[in-house]
Amino acid sequence: MIRLANPHYFLSLSRKLTPWLAIAGILFSLSGILGGLFLTPPDYLQGETVRILYIHVPTAWLAMGGWSSIALASLVQFIWRHPLAGIAAKAMALPGALFTGLCLLTGSIWGRPTWGTWWEWDGRLTSVLVLFFLYLGYIALSRSVSNYSTTSRLPALYALLGAINLPIIHYSVLWWRTLHQGQSINLTHSSIDPSLLWPLPLTLIGFSCLFAVITLFRMRYLLAHAQYEARLRRMAAL
Amino acid sequence: MQAKHQRLILGIIALVAVIAAGFLALIAFKKQAAYFYTPTDAVKAHLPLNRNIRLGGMVERGSLTREKDGVTIHFLVTDNYQKIPVAYRGIVPDLFREGSGVVADGHFEPSGSFMAETILAKHDERYMPPMTQQQAAATQTTLQEK
Amino acid sequence: MIGAAVFLPILFFLLVAVLFPFAVGSDRMILSRTGSGVLWVAALLASLLPIDRLVTPDIENGFFDHYAARNISEEWIAVARIIAHWLSFAVPLMVALLPASMLLSLDWSVFWKSEAGFLLATPGLAALGVMIAALTARVKAGSALTALLLLPLAVPLLIFGCGAVDGHQPGAFLLLAASSLFLLAVAPFVIGAALRVGQEG
Numbered sequence: 001m002i003r004l005a006n007p008h009y010f011l012s013l014s015r016k017l018t019p020w021l022a023i024a025g026i027l028f029s030l031s032g033i034l035g036g037l038f039l040t041p042p043d044y045l046q047g048e049t050v051r052i053l054y055i056h057v058p059t060a061w062l063a064m065g066g067w068s069s070i071a072l073a074s075l076v077q078f079i080w081r082h083p084l085a086g087i088a089a090k091a092m093a094l095p096g097a098l099f100t101g102l103c104l105l106t107g108s109i110w111g112r113p114t115w116g117t118w119w120e121w122d123g124r125l126t127s128v129l130v131l132f133f134l135y136l137g138y139i140a141l142s143r144s145v146s147n148y149s150t151t152s153r154l155p156a157l158y159a160l161l162g163a164i165n166l167p168i169i170h171y172s173v174l175w176w177r178t179l180h181q182g183q184s185i186n187l188t189h190s191s192i193d194p195s196l197l198w199p200l201p202l203t204l205i206g207f208s209c210l211f212a213v214i215t216l217f218r219m220r221y222l223l224a225h226a227q228y229e230a231r232l233r234r235m236a237a238l
Numbered sequence: 239m240q241a242k243h244q245r246l247i248l249g250i251i252a253l254v255a256v257i258a259a260g261f262l263a264l265i266a267f268k269k270q271a272a273y274f275y276t277p278t279d280a281v282k283a284h285l286p287l288n289r290n291i292r293l294g295g296m297v298e299r300g301s302l303t304r305e306k307d308g309v310t311i312h313f314l315v316t317d318n319y320q321k322i323p324v325a326y327r328g329i330v331p332d333l334f335r336e337g338s339g340v341v342a343d344g345h346f347e348p349s350g351s352f353m354a355e356t357i358l359a360k361h362d363e364r365y366m367p368p369m370t371q372q373q374a375a376a377t378q379t380t381l382q383e384k
Numbered sequence: 385m386i387g388a389a390v391f392l393p394i395l396f397f398l399l400v401a402v403l404f405p406f407a408v409g410s411d412r413m414i415l416s417r418t419g420s421g422v423l424w425v426a427a428l429l430a431s432l433l434p435i436d437r438l439v440t441p442d443i444e445n446g447f448f449d450h451y452a453a454r455n456i457s458e459e460w461i462a463v464a465r466i467i468a469h470w471l472s473f474a475v476p477l478m479v480a481l482l483p484a485s486m487l488l489s490l491d492w493s494v495f496w497k498s499e500a501g502f503l504l505a506t507p508g509l510a511a512l513g514v515m516i517a518a519l520t521a522r523v524k525a526g527s528a529l530t531a532l533l534l535l536p537l538a539v540p541l542l543i544f545g546c547g548a549v550d551g552h553q554p555g556a557f558l559l560l561a562a563s564s565l566f567l568l569a570v571a572p573f574v575i576g577a578a579l580r581v582g583q584e585g
Contacts, residue, residue: 039574041367043334050365078577115358116331126539133536154519157574158533160525161515164566167542175267179274179341179579184363193366241457246458248572256567262562266555 005222007084014216017176021209021216028206036199039185041197050160050196052110057184060102063131063167066096070138070164081153087226089159090142091218095211096213097135115179124166124180134162146225172183274341277320280352287346293322294341294360302336315340315352326354333359389437393430400426401484412489419488420498420549426475426484427502428504428538431509435530438517439579440467448579462575466514467508473513476505494549501545502558508541508564511571518578528578537567 038157043050076082107125108118119125135159140153173182184191192200271301285291287303298314298321305311310327311335324342334340339360344353406420408414442448442465451461481502485495516534523529540563547556 042367044367045338045361046365047332049332053365114331114361116356117358117526119360125344126543130536130539137529137532137536140529141519141523144529154523157578157581158519161537161570161574164242165536175474179358179360181361181363183366190363190365193364196365209251221516241455244460245576248457249464251571252569255565259562259565260571262558264567266558266562268555296521 004093010084011220011223012222018216022213025206025209028202028209030206032199032202032204032206035202040199042195045113045162049110049113049165052106053192054203056103056106056110056200057200058118058207059099059106060128061204062207063100063103063128064169065208066099067094067131067134067163067166069161070096070159071166074153074159078153078156078160083226084151086156086217087222088215089156090146091215091222092098092211093135093139093142093175094218095214097132097139097215099207099211100128104132120179122178122180123176124178125171126171127172128182131162131169134165138162275366276317276321277315279315280322280346281320285346287348290345290355292341293354294326294339294343295322295341296336297336297338299336315342323351324343324354325351326357328357330357331359333361390433390472391408391476392431393473394480396433397423397426397477397480398487400429401487404488415488416494417491419485419490420494421546422488423481423484423498424501424546424549426544427506427522428509428535428542429460431473431475431513431538432527432531432534433533434469434473435517435520436511436527438465439521439575440517443521443579443582454457458579459572462518462572465575466511466571469514470507470510474502474510477506478502497549500557501548502565503543504548504557504560505545506564507566509538511564511567512537512541515567515574515578516520516573518575518582521578522582534562 032054036051040051042048070092073085073092077086077089104125107128108165111120112118138155138158139159145152145154172178173180189195240309265295274292275285277293277295280293282293293315295315295317298316301312301314303312309329310325311324312323314321315324324344326342326344334357339362341358341360342352342354343356343358345355347353401419401423406417407414410420448461450456452458468509478499481499482495485498490498512534516530520530541560544556544563545559548560552558
C-alpha cells in the first residue's frame with residue numbers, strides 16, 4: 001500500500017497495467033453488448049427495447065461509483081494529505097462525468113419507447129442530472145484551482161459536500177413515487193431473470209476497466225503536469 | 239477557550255442539527271412528497287378542477303375501451319382501493335396496457351372523471367423472458383383455481 | 385461603497401419581477417400562476433451576486449488572521465459570517481418579496497407561503513453561499529464557476545421551496561427546513577477547512 005502510494009512506483013505500475021485493462025475492458029464490453037443484443041431473449045413486457053439495460057445500468061452504477069470514489073479519495077487526501085489520492089480524485093472526474101452523461105443519454109433513449117417521454121422531472125432523473133452538474137462543477141473548480149496548485153485540497157471539500165447527493169439518488173425511487181422503476185438488483189436478490197441477467201456483469205466489468213483506463217491516463221497526465229510545475233518553480237527560485 | 243474546544247461545541251450543535259434535519263425529512267417522507275397522486279390520494283385531497291396534476295396507478299384489467307374514432311380511449315386507474323375513470327385522446331406509449339402501471343398528466347372534469355393530456359407508462363423493476371412470464375401467469379391461475 | 389453593494393442583489397431580484405411581465409405579457413392569470421416560481425429562481429440567482437465579496441475581501445484585509453491570532457476557530461468565524469450574510473442578503477430579500485409579489489399579482493396566500501418558504505430556505509442558501517465563497521476565495525473564479533458550483537447544491541431548496549408554495553405537496557415545508565438545516569450544519573466545517581487549506585497556499 002505504501003509502495004503503491006509512491007508516485008514513481010505508481011507510474012511504472014500504471015504503465016504496465018493500462019494496456020491490459022484496455023484489452024480486458026474492450027473484450028468484456030464487446031462480449032456483454034453482443035450477448036445482450038443477440039443472445040438474450042426479449043423482455044416479456046418491453047420486448048427488444050430492454051437490451052439498452054446492458055449499457056444503461058453499468059453507466060448508472062459507474063456514475064455513482066465514480067463520485068463515491070472521488071469522495072473517498074478526497075477524504076484520504078484531506079486526512080492524510082496524500083497528493084496521489086488527490087490526483088486520483090481529480091482524474092476520476094472526467095470518466096465519471098462521461099459515464100453520467102451516457103447514463104442520462106441511454107436513459108432518455110430508453111424512456112421514449114417505454115414510458116413515452118424523453119425526459120421527466122421525477123426524483124431519480126433530477127438527482128442524476130444534479131450529479132452530472134456536480135461533476136462539471138468539480139472539474140471546473142479543480143481546473144481553476146490547479147492554476148496555482150495541482151494538489152490543492154479545495155476541490156476535495158466540494159467532492160465531500162457533493163456526496164450528499166449519492167444517498168438521494170439511491171433512495172429517490174423509494175422516498176418518492178417516481179416514474180423510474182425501483183431497484184432491480186441488490187446484493188442478495190435480483191428481479192431480472194437469470195436468462196436476461198448474464199450480459200450485465202460482463203458490461204459492468206468491461207465499463208469499469210475502461211473507467212480505470214481513462215483514470216490512469218488522466219493520473220499520469222496530472223502527475224506529469226505537477227512535476228513540470230515543480231520544475232518551473234525550482235527554476236524560478238534559482 | 240481553545241480552538242479545539244470551540245470546534246467540539248460546534249460539532250455537537252451540528253450533529254444535533256443533522257439529526258433534526260433527518261427527523262424532519264422522515265416525517266416529510268411519511269407524508270409523501272409525491273411525483274404523482276394515487277387514486278386514493280386524489281379522492282382524499284379534493285383537488286381543484288382547473289389544476290393540472292399527475293395521476294398514477296394501474297390500468298384496471300378489462301376496463302380499456304376505445305371510441306369509434308380510434309384515438310380516444312377510456313380506462314380506469316386503480317390502486318386497489320379507489321378507481322378513477324380516465325379519458326385520453328392520442329397515441330399511447332408501447333408499454334401502456336391493461337394491468338400495467340400508468341402516470342397520466344391532466345385535470346379532473348366536474349363529472350369526477352380525469353381528462354389526461356399526456357400518458358406515460360410506468361413499468362416495474364422485473365425483467366424476464368416471455369416464456370417465464372407465461373409460466374408465472376399459468377402458476378398464478380392454477381393457484382387461484384385451487 | 386459596501387452599502388450600495390448590499391442592495392445590488394435586491395435590485396436584481398426586483399428587476400426580474402419587473403422584466404418578467406414584459407416577457408410573458410401582463411395576463412394576471414399567467415403571472416399569478418408562474419410568479420412564485422420565477423421569484424424563487426430570481427432569489428437563487430440573486431444569491432450568486434454577493435459571493436465574490438463574502439470571503440475574499442476579509443482574507444485580503446487580514447480579518448481571519450486577526451481572529452486566528454485571538455484563538456477563535458475558523459468555524460465560529462464562519463458561523464458569524466453566515467449570520468452576517470443572512471442579515472444583509474436574506475432580510476432585505478424578504479422585504480423585497482412584497483413589492484415583487486405585487487408586480488406579479490400573486491395572491492396573498494401565495495405571498496405568505498413564499499415568505500415562509502424564504503424564511504426557511506434563506507439560512508441554507510446563505511450557508512451555501514459562504515461555503516462556495518470560501519472554496520473559491522483564492523481562485524481567480526469567474527461568476528460562471530460560482531454559479532456552476534452553487535446551483536446544483538441549491539436544487540433541493542428550489543424544488544422543496546416551490547413545492548411548499550404550490551401547497552399540494554404535503555411535507556415540502558419539512559423537507560425545505562431539513563435541507564436548510566443540513567446545509568447550516570455542515571457549512572461551518574467546510575468553510576473552516578477551506579480557509580485553513582487556502583492558507584497553506
